[in-house]
Amino acid sequence: MNSGDKRISRTRRAPALALCAALLGALCLVLAGGASGQDLESRLDDKQSALEHEKDRKGVLSTDLARYGDQIDQLAGEVATLRNREAIVQAELDRVQSRLRRAKDRLEVLKHQLKRSLNTLRNRLVEIYRSDEPDVLTVMLEADGFDDLISRYEYLQRISEQDASIVGRVRVLRNGTRDLVARVQESRDEIAAKKAELERTRVQLEARKADLDAARDRKATALDGVQGHIEHLEGDISAIQDKIQAQIQAASSTSTTPLPAGPIQGGSSGFIWPVNGPVSSPFGWRWGRMHEGVDISVPAGTPIRAAKAGNVILAAPTSGYGNYTCVDHGGGLSSCYAHQSSYAVGVGDSVDQGQVIGYSGCTGSCFGDHLHFEIRVDGAAVDPLGYL
Numbered sequence: 001m002n003s004g005d006k007r008i009s010r011t012r013r014a015p016a017l018a019l020c021a022a023l024l025g026a027l028c029l030v031l032a033g034g035a036s037g038q039d040l041e042s043r044l045d046d047k048q049s050a051l052e053h054e055k056d057r058k059g060v061l062s063t064d065l066a067r068y069g070d071q072i073d074q075l076a077g078e079v080a081t082l083r084n085r086e087a088i089v090q091a092e093l094d095r096v097q098s099r100l101r102r103a104k105d106r107l108e109v110l111k112h113q114l115k116r117s118l119n120t121l122r123n124r125l126v127e128i129y130r131s132d133e134p135d136v137l138t139v140m141l142e143a144d145g146f147d148d149l150i151s152r153y154e155y156l157q158r159i160s161e162q163d164a165s166i167v168g169r170v171r172v173l174r175n176g177t178r179d180l181v182a183r184v185q186e187s188r189d190e191i192a193a194k195k196a197e198l199e200r201t202r203v204q205l206e207a208r209k210a211d212l213d214a215a216r217d218r219k220a221t222a223l224d225g226v227q228g229h230i231e232h233l234e235g236d237i238s239a240i241q242d243k244i245q246a247q248i249q250a251a252s253s254t255s256t257t258p259l260p261a262g263p264i265q266g267g268s269s270g271f272i273w274p275v276n277g278p279v280s281s282p283f284g285w286r287w288g289r290m291h292e293g294v295d296i297s298v299p300a301g302t303p304i305r306a307a308k309a310g311n312v313i314l315a316a317p318t319s320g321y322g323n324y325t326c327v328d329h330g331g332g333l334s335s336c337y338a339h340q341s342s343y344a345v346g347v348g349d350s351v352d353q354g355q356v357i358g359y360s361g362c363t364g365s366c367f368g369d370h371l372h373f374e375i376r377v378d379g380a381a382v383d384p385l386g387y388l
Contacts, residue, residue, distance in 0.1 A: 041289075044240045051233040054226050061223040068216040075209055082201055089194050096187050103184050110177050241367050269387040271307045272353060274337060275360065275371050283383040292381035293336070293374035300341055300369040302360040306351040307335045307373075307388075315343050321372065322364025325357055334379075338372035339363050 277298035284291060310329040314336075318324040321338035325345065328334045341361025351357055360371045375384040 040240055040243055044237065047233055047237045047240065051230065051237065054230045054233060058223065058226045058230065061219055061226060064219050065216065065223065068212055068219065072209075072212050072216065075205070075212065079205060079209075082205060086198060089198060093191055093194060096191055100184060100187050100191075103180055103187070107177065107180050107184070110173055110180070113173055269308075269333075270353075271335070271375070271384075271387045272305070273388060274304050274307050274335075274373055275302050277302070277371075280370060283381075283385065290381075293338070293372050294384050296371045296373060298360050298369065298371055300359075300361050302371070303356045304337050304340065304344075304358045304360055304371060305354045306357050307353070307375075308333075309353045310334070310351060312345050312347055312349045312351060312357070315345060315347050317363070320365035322366065323358070323361070324364075326376075327351060327357070332378040334376045335384075336374040336376065338374070339366050339370065 273296075275296050275298045277296045279294050280297040281291060281295035283294050306327055308327070308329045310327040312325065313328045313334070314324065314326040316324065318338075321336075323340040323343060324336065324338050325340065325343060326334050326336040337358060339360070339362055340358040341363065343358050345351055345355075345357045360369060362369045366372075373384055374381055375387050376382065
């Protein structure tokens with residue numbers, strides 16, 4: 001290599017060496033607090049897992065409360081229907097009781113009439129027995145003539161009819177009394193059955209309402225407890241995120257060498273930097289897990305430019321990455337951009353190098369506005385600095 005080539009090589013390497021120096025400084029600061037950072041990350045994961053669990057419980061409890069509310073509303077409708085039935089049955093009961101009172105009064109009257117008729121019949125029989133009244137043959141044989149015979153016969157006939165009338169009335173009264181007693185008994189049975197039905201329905205309804213009210217109160221108490229726990233966890237998570245963000249800002253503040261304004265041309269791969277800002281977290285293991293890209297600290301709304309021309313193959317919210325865009329560059333190479341506040345392209349779009357594809361933000365799991373930038377080879381994440 002001649003001296004001219006060496007000067008060109010040194011000139012091309014200068015920006016990369018400066019960038020590496022800046023990243024090394026930030027990395028050292030992060031690693032210096034690694035134990036604390038790893039502990040915070042672990043605590044954050046635990047709190048977030050507990051928060052998701054409590055939110056699931058809240059959803060279940062809310063669903064249960066809504067279901068109980070629907071059942072109680074339905075029960076209220078049944079109670080209203082029952083009350084209408086009670087009013088109808090009570091009116092019917094009043095009518096039957098009125099009939100029963102009248103029937104009892106009538107029964108007392110018939111009993112007295114029966115008693116009087118029996119006394120009349122008894123007295124008539126005693127009178128006939130005591131008077132030694134002659135039979136029909138004797139009356140006919142002793143008649144003085146035909147006219148006397150007719151008179152004697154009519155007399156006997158009237159006595160017979162009177163006796164038969166008394167006996168008939170006794171029989172009618174007796175049968176009427178029996179029928180009345182049967183009707184009164186039937187009315188009593190009907191009233192007793194209706195009262196028993198109303199009582200059973202009322203007891204069942206009251207028991208169901210008491211059970212639903214108790215269950216609803218238990219669920220409401222549990223929901224209040226879960227909501228309080230959620231608020232407590234959210235406070236803990238916010239505090240932990242503030243501590244993590246403070247560590248990230250402390251680490252990134254040491255990387256005072258900013259990227260030059262505008263896109264930076266990389267090496268032979270042809271990639272450029274998507275934004276202009278300090279690297280706050282490099283590629284590699286971080287707090288017990290693999291960090292599959294570099295975090296570049298920029299304000300929210302900073303335009304994000306395509307690191308290389310290609311086709312957009314993904315532009316959608318993706319788990320902890322938030323709003324996530326990936327561009328296929330061919331040959332198994334792709335670049336991805338996470339935590340965007342909004343998109344500027346969609347799936348299927350062809351983009352030129354340096355074209356704005358989105359805007360930075362803090363969607364998904366993040367602790368402040370920045371761009372998480374990845375380069376992937378056949379889908380596997382590699383260190384982007386090797387291509388810039």
